[in-house]
Amino acid sequence: MQNEIKEKIKDAMRARDTIGLNVYRGISTGIMNELVAKGKTPQDTLTDEECQTVVRKMVKQRKDSIEQFTAGGRPELAEDEQKELILLEALLPSLMSKEEIKKIAEAKKAELGITDKSKLGAFVGTLMKELKGKADGADVKEVAESLFS
Numbered sequence: 001m002q003n004e005i006k007e008k009i010k011d012a013m014r015a016r017d018t019i020g021l022n023v024y025r026g027i028s029t030g031i032m033n034e035l036v037a038k039g040k041t042p043q044d045t046l047t048d049e050e051c052q053t054v055v056r057k058m059v060k061q062r063k064d065s066i067e068q069f070t071a072g073g074r075p076e077l078a079e080d081e082q083k084e085l086i087l088l089e090a091l092l093p094s095l096m097s098k099e100e101i102k103k104i105a106e107a108k109k110a111e112l113g114i115t116d117k118s119k120l121g122a123f124v125g126t127l128m129k130e131l132k133g134k135a136d137g138a139d140v141k142e143v144a145e146s147l148f149s
Helices: 002-015 017-039 047-071 076-090 098-112 115-128 138-145
Strands: none
Touching: 017 047, 017 076, 017 138, 047 076, 076 115, 076 138, 098 138
C-alpha cells in the first residue's frame, strides 16, 4: 500500500489536486510515524494491514471533524473534510453490512452460549477481534446490543 500512496502523491501533484495531495501526504506521514513508533527506520515498510490501520485512524479523525464543524456552524470546513474522507475511504476495503455482521454475531453468540446482557461487553470484544478491519466498530456494537433487546 505504501507504493500505491507514493504513486497517488505523484498523480495528485501532476493534477494539481491540493486536497488529494494533502490527504496522501498525510497518509505517508502517518505511515512514517507508525514506523518510528514500532522502532523501524523510514526505509522499512508496513504491512498492508498496518497501513490500513493508519488510514482508519485518519477516517475516524475526519468523521469527528465533520461532526464538530457541522455542530459549530462551519459547513465550508466540514465540506473539505468530507472530500478528504471520500479519498481515504476509497483506499480501504469495503466494510461488512449490518446484515452480514448480524449473521456472524448470532453464530458467535450461540457458540459462546451467551444468554444474558451482562456478558455484552465481552461479547462485543470477541466480535471486534474477529471482525477487525472488516466491519465498523459502531455497527458491530449496535448489532450486538440488538441481539439482547
